[in-house]
Amino acid sequence: MASSSSTSSTVQNHAATQNHAAVAVPAVAPRVLHSTWAPSYPDTRPEAEDTELAEAAEALQGHRVLALTGAGLSTDSGIPDYRGPNARPRSPMTYQQFVADPGFRRHYWARNHVGWLHVGRTQPNPGHRALATLEEAGVVTGVITQNVDRLHQAAGSRAVLDLHGSYAEVVCLDCGHVISRAELDQRLTALNPGFREAALAESPEIAPDADAVLTDTDRFRVATCDVCGGTLKPHIVYFGENVPVERVARSHQMVDDASALLVAGTSLAVQSGLRLVKRAARAGKPVVIVNRGLTRGDELATLRLNAGTSRVLPFLADRLASASTAASSSISPTAT
Secondary structure: OOOOOOOHHHHHHHHHOOOOOOOOOOOOOOOOOOOOOOOOOOOOOOOOOHHHHHHHHHHHOOOOEEEEEOHHHOHHHOOOOOOOOOOOOOOOOEHHHHHHOHHHHHHHHHHHHHHHHHHHHOOOOHHHHHHHHHHHOOOEEEEEEOOOOOHHHHHOOOOEEEOOEEEEEEEEOOOOOEEEHHHHHHHHHHHOOOHHHHHHOOOOOEEOOOEEOOOOOOOOOOOOOOOOOOOEEEEEOOEOOOOOHHHHHHHHHHHHHOOEEEEEOOOOOOHHHHHHHHHHHHOOOOEEEEEOOOOOOHHHOOEEEEOOHHHHHHHHHHHHHHHHHHHHHOOOOOOO
């Protein structure tokens, strides 16, 4: 996680470069470096106008586009994020806390037992559906998502890499056995009859990562692996945990196979996403970033839009999918 400290000259320089909603890469890299970036930096640029959305469509037209998405894409589906403009300050549990302290694990599973069904009830929003449309049109080659909600799959996207895993699975840290979250729910419900109903009666706040804000979790009973009796953990990548190497390798290949990168709804605060933007930029590929608020990859972007994904992605789908269809129809079949 980047440090939040910065000098006044850094902030002044940063503000000076934010006069337009879409900004081309400057000849000299801005002084807001990765080491000083923080999600608390305000974005003073106005909302991107349609002319700037058209610039983004033009930058991506004719390319094999890979989409990299984050929590900002799913906020319009009702799932909170950690770093958006309206996000509340939170301290997410780290991997080290989860594995080292049974009390942390009990607290997590109690909160998750109440909140995980909320994610299952959410529906894809226009941003998710737009990416699925672009994939069907042959414009988007795939989606790498940092989200664990599986809303891309629900919207119809097929080539999806869940970079940080899925909320719908649980893994044993001792033997590696994987079960569905629905199966674990049955076991936790049997171990804790009435717990969820009592908690929901208090109308708890739903937090990111499929959990609810609860205070009294001392009496909650945690289930263990039914194969080896080991510790169960959501099959997601926690803060402080590494993305599996084979998943990293696949994400790199997806970047290499594409000719442009569309970043949507992420501040790129964590390295697992930022390294993919760096990889695309190093290869000279166009990088278009769509996000409300500043991102850690702004200096790498060909074009940066200060706008919501539910507005921009359907616009891009309309422009790029129709252009792709027109190009395909204009190609005459080869005579045999």
